[in-house]
Amino acid sequence: MDQKKATLTLPDGKIIELPFIEGKMGKPAIDISQLSQHGLHTYDPGFMSTASCGSAITFIDGEKSILLYRGYPIEQLAEHCDFLDVAYLLLNGELPNQNEKTKYVSEVKKHYLLHDQLNSVFRGFRRDAHPMAVMAAVVASKSAFYFDEMNVYNRNHRKISANRLIGKVPSIAAWSYLYNLGRPFNYPRNDLSYAANFLNMLFSSPTQDYEINPVLVRAFERILILHADHEQNASTSTVRLVGSSGANPFACISSGIASLWGPAHGGANEATLKMLQEIRSESRIGEYIERAKDSTDSFRLMGFGHRVYRNKDPRAEIMRKTCHEVLSELGLENDSIFKLALKLEKIALEDDYFVKKKLYPNVDFYSGIVMRALGIPNSMFTAVFALARTAGWIAHWNEMFVADNLKIGRPRQIYKGKLLRNVSLDRNVSKD
Template sequence: MADLKAKLELPGNDSIELPVKQGSAGFDVIDISKLGSKGYFTFDPGFLATASCESAITYIDGDQGILLHRGYPIEQLAVDSDYLDLCYLLLYGELPTKEQYAEFVHTVKTHTMVHEQIAFFFRGFRRDAHPMAMLCGVTGALSAFYQDSLDVNDPRHREIAAYRLVSKMPTIAAMCYKYSSGQPFVYPRNDLSYAGNFLSMMFAVPCEEYKVNPIVERAMDRIFILHADHEQNASTSTVRLAGSSGANPFACIAAGIASLWGPAHGGANEACLQMLEEIGSVDRIPEFIARAKDKNDPFRLMGFGHRVYKNFDPRAKVMRETCHEVLKELKVQDPLLDVAMELERIALEDEYFISKKLYPNVDFYSGIIMKAIGIPTSMFTVLFALSRTVGWIAHWKEMLDQPGHKISRPRQLYTGETARDFVDLDKR
């Protein structure tokens, strides 16, 4: 195929030809890297029309409702795979063989414990500290405990750090919950699955045996799968930005956690539950539906529609089925869950929601599942971070594996004062 060029006319009757790059799927992109030689930069607030990197990990087509990890549809992965199978795929680019899978699972399980001094580290936090604050702090502090995997220029160090983060994040996340609730930390159990082990560390207590419910275990595994990666979102871009400077992997993932904590990013399922609490009961739903349809009312129904997916969220269908399985299994009596199910019914039948494609999204269903399981709202974003850790690591590793990668340095459109003389304090 002939090399494509885009011609840009510049002020002063000047012009420049810019290469057009084509990916294996999605939009073509214009390579503007040479534009600076002409004294110009592009202005793109939020980088909404800028490809910040070249990646082979995840592809999204929001108009068609497509989400692929290394080419595999998320619907197939969520039903036929498990989280560690997906982790291997994201990290290495191909699905593992049986032997590779067994070795990978074994390696992850042998790294699930954290350094015992980290338990003392938690004691420095207030008991009412937000779990995300603790997760961010402890994750960043891992670089002080695992100094034998901090050389980002060493591929083996990068691999060890990847295993440690995937393995230890459930342990640290569960410790955040246990510390908040005043219960003792529960050590990991390597006889359980990744999701089962996390549930055990969350809900087991020393005074009695804990048995993992297989329906809940599968639901937890699917939540992990469906949140594992989502292309160049804010937190993933943050991890890449931090990693471009050569920062150690634990610091980079802590930066991603901090970005995810923002309510516009990782707090969607938490916001959904807060909305359900605001509605309160089924008989008040018509009032809030009317408010949602009123253009002059600031109220918004959280958990419906998606910024990226203009048609439907491909993750939501699997999560919906899982949600109903969990509610049926646990028989939870909770008025907020009744509100959620009635909202779902209306959204799938009401012409207003159908015409605007405001279908329940993955955050709506995952929030309901976690509520039913007994996970507090303050832990929702922590679970999101746990799930997304492997995606962050995959992007971090991919960036460092690419030859000639550079430290990120976005430009700006300066609108401040131009040069002016300093005025002595006694003359102001």
Template sequence: MNRLNTVAAHVAPTLTITDNRSGKKIDVKVKDGTIRATDLKQLGIQTYDPGYMNTTCCVSRISFIDGNRGVLRYRGYPIEQLAQDGSFTEVAFLLQYGELPTRGQLTQWEQDLMRHSMLHQDVATLTSAFRYDAHPMGMFVSAMAALGTLHPETNPALTSQNIYKDKAVRNKEIARILGSATTLAAMAYRHRMGRPFNTPNSDLGYTENFLYMLDVSHEGTSYRPHPKLVKALDVLFVLHAEHELNCSTSAMRHLTSSNVDVYTACAAAAGALYGPRHGGANEAVLRMLERIGSIENVPTFVEKVKQRKELLMGFGHRVYKHYDPRATIVRKIAEDVFEICGREPLIEVAMELERIALSDPYFKDRKLYPNVDFYSGLIYKAMGFPTDMFPILFTVPRLAGWLAHWSEWIDDPENRIYRPFQVYKGYDKRDYVQVDERSEKVHSKELTVKRSAFNRRRDASLQSAAADRSEYEWIKD
């Protein structure tokens, strides 16, 4: 490096901002492509960024995304290598601790996870109390939050606010939650299907045990899920384990900043993922493909999308402006699943839709490429999972990413409780008016409550009875 470059390397780049209202100029430092938002206080302004479209809130070392090149790495490792050669438990370890485990570390780690897969009977009782048709995600979120009540000794609100600073405590909570996740998910599934809960099988691996708890019946502990299906689901778990600061991961960090217990934080993150804009995307893809119906209908559907009469689900991404690398992997493993479970007819519709869209300038110019949700729902459907289980199959592996961010936030010297600002556009100061002196300013239509058919039937009966009483009183008078 020559002297000029050496000097330049040590001079922090700056950005000069001129306030045209006052003529005031400030120089702010630029680091890693960002400026400190607090530097703008010198001008008495804040940034306005709905949806955090251009906001950086932390420094992280967990995952890296290059949306323009279609690159995803966990702790520096390309997702393609981890999906092909690794396992979910290896990846979960990598996300937590920054390095791949040795053989001995992996064995111990997997034993720790399995040890925590056996849950307190109260969790089974709670899950059994839900209606037969309760959504599995609702049961999972509730059960995850309930786990925290079984471990008050590690709740910052009940013990020490600094309890999570102890990494030994953190390690136990991480293993406990990851170990519990598959059992919670299996309980939700079995309850939804009207079947008794199964006990975890400690002789099996993480993903294999999950499928075992879902499916084992009269065969007992000799039952073994098909190895190719185990591998397919394990790869899907790897692909869904972490993805930077998406909605649910941001929620995890937000909750963590309040120093709430980790179970409540995970339940809140799962609640965010439950939303159809996030964890329900692959289900939306499936509904779209079912609506298209056949290959012959694809061109017409594509034209409707271009006319903004239909939505193209499973294409495009907030970050990726190129083909989602996870989608490429999912498409490959789909064939392995179809070979065993039967070819899902909608795959032909999906492939034709992808072919037409990727050859159409309308979609190419808008950088709309298939994302991971485009094919994953077809695999889950082929494996026999009901669509309401799709968000749980996303949540279980994503817990590994959430917990990595939880731990990273705790160690961050710049951690602060999250508290964004707002631009207030409401009333100026108003004086209180006594209730009998107020005029009606809220229209009755704005207070309308949607009533069920049951309540409408009751309302009609009560009104009829009131009318009868009124008529009787008139006659009596």
């Protein structure tokens, strides 16, 4: 069957044929990669209409509220799998059987420990440094520990790097927080699950053990699963762009952490909790709802709506259910912030303005409340996000090298500067 073509008619009447591409699901695309041969570029700020790659990892249909990892609905994965099941799936394309899972967990746990020399790296920071700043720098510093033995074009080397990153990032995240507090570093425990190990590193101390609560561990597993990947977002695209140069994988993941730290990306759950704390009382919700509708007011109702989902965020209901489970387990059903969130959600969903614009609560609306209930401080919210997203980042990084047409990323621009001009020999002349 002949490939479908789209035609582009230029102002001078010239017609250019462009290949028409259809994926297995989702919107079709027009292949514009050959436009430069005709002396043309496209202009798409924010890349809202541009597919930068082909990928088999994650599928999103924002209109139908669908999120699939390798074809599996996020709802089923959150219900029946743990995080390392999902990490294996993202990397390998299939869920592991029991033997594969046992071997994979063992491989990841081999990399829990951090090199002792990293103690010196951590101590180079101020004690009040934000955990994300420390985390990005320490992850990047790992490039110096695993450099000579790393060939990104070697499949086995990439597999080892993936296991190292997924194993070590929880330790780096926990130590970034502990350093901030001035507490001694806790070493990982191989007898605990991935999620339980992180919580134990975060909250145990030499003088007091952390009580492992299976309900809370399961809630944290869900947070990790729901945030493990989300297609070509800003941080994933950053990892791919840096990776396209052949950079060390630790440097690539560090770039993703830096991108994620932006308040418009990974900081939304922290911003949502701050907003609820600012509102404080149910009696003030109406005031803030009206402010959110006012285009001249800088206030934004955080945790509602999503750039990709034009309907409900499929992750939000899972997080809402998890929120109830955690607060019930901890006896916090009457927690003022949670009650305020439920009231805000109810009022917003009954307001014509929000209904018409389909501004439903997203995953960030509840994840911050859950992490707060678990005892995780605001400053660590984005670090937890980075911990989860490392699985997706490394899966996308690896996928690039499997593709046959890997090219270094090189976006073009529309130049809007000065025309050609000459350097003045007398620059003391007035420009008036």
